[in-house]
Amino acid sequence: MPKTTTLKDVASQAGVSYQTVSKVLNGKANVTPETESRIWDAVEMLGYKPNVSARNLRTQSSHLIGYAWRALDENRPVLDRFLYKAAQTAEEHGYHLLTFLIGSDDLMDTQTYQAMYDRRQVDGFLLADTNQNDPRIAYLIEQGIPFTSFGQANKNWDFCWVDVDGQDGIEQVVDHLLERGHQRIAMLGWPAESQTGQHREAGYRSKMKEAGLPLETEWMVRVDNTVQAGAEGVRQLLALPTDKHPTAVVCISDVIAIGAMNGLAAAGLQVGQDIAVTGYDDIPMSEFLHPPLTTVRQPITAVGQAVVDLLLKQINNQSIEQKGILLKPRLVVRRSSGVMRL
Amino acid sequence: MPKTTTLKDVASQAGVSYQTVSKVLNGKANVTPETESRIWDAVEMLGYKPNVSARNLRTQSSHLIGYAWRALDENRPVLDRFLYKAAQTAEEHGYHLLTFLIGSDDLMDTQTYQAMYDRRQVDGFLLADTNQNDPRIAYLIEQGIPFTSFGQANKNWDFCWVDVDGQDGIEQVVDHLLERGHQRIAMLGWPAESQTGQHREAGYRSKMKEAGLPLETEWMVRVDNTVQAGAEGVRQLLALPTDKHPTAVVCISDVIAIGAMNGLAAAGLQVGQDIAVTGYDDIPMSEFLHPPLTTVRQPITAVGQAVVDLLLKQINNQSIEQKGILLKPRLVVRRSSGVMRL
DNA sequence: AACGTTCGGGCGAACGTTCGCTTTACCCAT
DNA sequence: ATGGGTAAAGCGAACGTTCGCCCGAACGTT
Secondary structure, eight states: OOOOOOHHHHHHHHHHHHHHHHHTTTTOOOOHHHHHHHHHHHHHHHHHHOHHHHHHHHHTTOOOEEEEOOOOTHHHHHHHHHHHHHHHHHOOOOOOEEEEEOOOOHHHHHHHHHHHTTTTTTTTEEOOOTTOOOOOHHHHHTTTEEEEEOOOOTTTTOOOEEEEEHHHHHHHHHHHHHHOOOOOEEEEEOOOTTTHHHHHHHHHHHHHHHHTOOOOOOGGEEOSHHHHHHHHHHHHTTTSOOOGSSSEEEEHHHHHHHHHHHHHTTOOOBBEEEEEEEEESGGGGGGGGOOOEEEEEOOOHHHHHHHHHHHHHHTTTTSSOOSSSEEOOOOEGGGGGGGOOO | OOOOOOOOHHHHHHHHHHHHHHHTTTTTTOOOOOHEEEEHHHHHHHOOOOOOHHHHHTTTTEEEEEEEEEETTTTTTHHHHHHHHHHHHHHHOOEEEEEOOOOHHHHHHHHHHHHHTTTTSEEEEOOOOOOTOOOHHHHHHHHHHOEEEEOOOOTTOOOOEEEHHHHHHHHHHHHHHHHHHOEEEEEOOOOTHHHHHHOOOHHHHHHHTTTTTOOOGGEEEEEOHHHHHHHHHHHHHHTSSSSGGOSSEEEEEEEHHHHHHHHHHHHHOTTTTTTTTEESSSSSGGGGSOOBBBBEOOOOOHHHHHHHHHHHHHHTTOOOOOOOEEEEEEEEOOOOOOOOOO
């Protein structure tokens, strides 16, 4: 193990005190240009890199952002993109992402967050997959711990979040289907607890209502976010009497849409021709499905960046002009929503 | 900001010196049971949590494992499972995963690893998506920095790795297809640089040879790991003269298999009936494709665990009985490999 | 000639641990 | 009584920084 070089090594090389080296490195020094360059030369020569533990101890901060993985679910493609951009933004500001695991036990989970923060292992948290009344959020607010969430929560809570306007996204989808002449539009949504699901569902309801179309309860099917559940969902729709068969199925995610497309193909229907299917997320594969999937693209990288920006402002006690940021998604039309035969 | 409680607080509460508290907490103390319980009570009462920065500074270790994200590629489903289990195993030993980003510039990348380690920000690294002669591996070996990789590399290099026997996996696939009577078996592989791709390809070659079947060069198509490329791959196969059309397509990954299935469906072929398709990875969706995909399931969680175990042994200077671990995958038969009509 | 000011840089202290060595007190054998 | 041994806990130092304050020299002013 090669001896690690410290400030003192650099100092004796440059012929100054080690504290002066520290100041120069942090740009807080008042030194002659030649002393400064002597110091930089020494730093370069010895390949000095500051020891983060020492710095963290002194500055009482870890320059680490905690992010908890709850489980490996079907939403990973979205979360991965989110995390990637978040990590990138964090690094631009000298921070890194620290991963830890939580389960599904609310009490235990908040304790995990608490432990991480109490030990000063992280300076703050990033949350995703939050629910309405998420106990983690309640806890973090109460403790005054810096955090930002991807996703809204209880309207009465005051905290930083970034979200994509799911209602708007589905409204764009339904508008698109209405334009193509569809009237019997069904929706495969998520279980009712899901807050994100509720927002997207609201988009479906509002546009159907606006178009003067009936909100048939049979057309609103709630399923888990898996391919299998999507296939099962369309099976339910196809079990309806023929005059109630939808001509379009709005799916709340691409994963479900893939299941729906499989299920419809298995029933002998040509997606994009006999029936329209739409998704949500624009996962990489969507473009290359058979047929390519009409879907909604969320500005995930913008979310990742905004979330980290907001978090760092909290950590560094900077003023925050706007605590909640709602971004608009964008409809991506492909062949799965076909052309309606009128 | 509530004042953080330190060893000294606990000590004065328990009426001992703070160093004694430290010893008790680390199980290195020689104290009367009653003193010990007084200390534990104080710890409990004040909710004391050790400050990791201070501990890290003192012990010269960060209890952090570095993992670099190279990019968001189609292999994420596998890497996510790997990472999840790695994080879990790490936590069982008091370590956490620290994420950082690298690009594709070899020199810059090794510098990033170097910087992370020199600052003592991490105690070691986990690598994935490695190539033959990966410069990161060369660098880490040379510097004597602890690391373990998911995937082998240059046979002449001496380092810790865990891998899944890709040759064996594809051999199982080909055996399965041969049993079903297939003779005209094609393969969609990865670009020739990919070491993992080479291993899997070797499985194809060896079994074809063993069965006395010709290795037609047209049946070996190399494509990128995307759905699109898979579809393009089968298009090439279908462009062959009819008597050279394969009856089975062995795909090197599920992602490519999905593309292949799409491409075949688009050409009017019934996968699992007119032609067999197999994948590799058993991504969550495979089971629910149309038809369900015959594929190879890798023991990814075992890999994640083994990789971390090996790394921690290096970090803690424990003896390592075996530096390279090769695990066997398992064939999962579903309907996409159909039943050959003989 | 005596006196502020400014510049360049040194110095001590502290962040919260861990760890090895010392000290105190007590017990027992001589 | 004296000494040796051990158990229990204290003590000093160190890990590598950052930060505020102090100090000496050089300078110009009255």
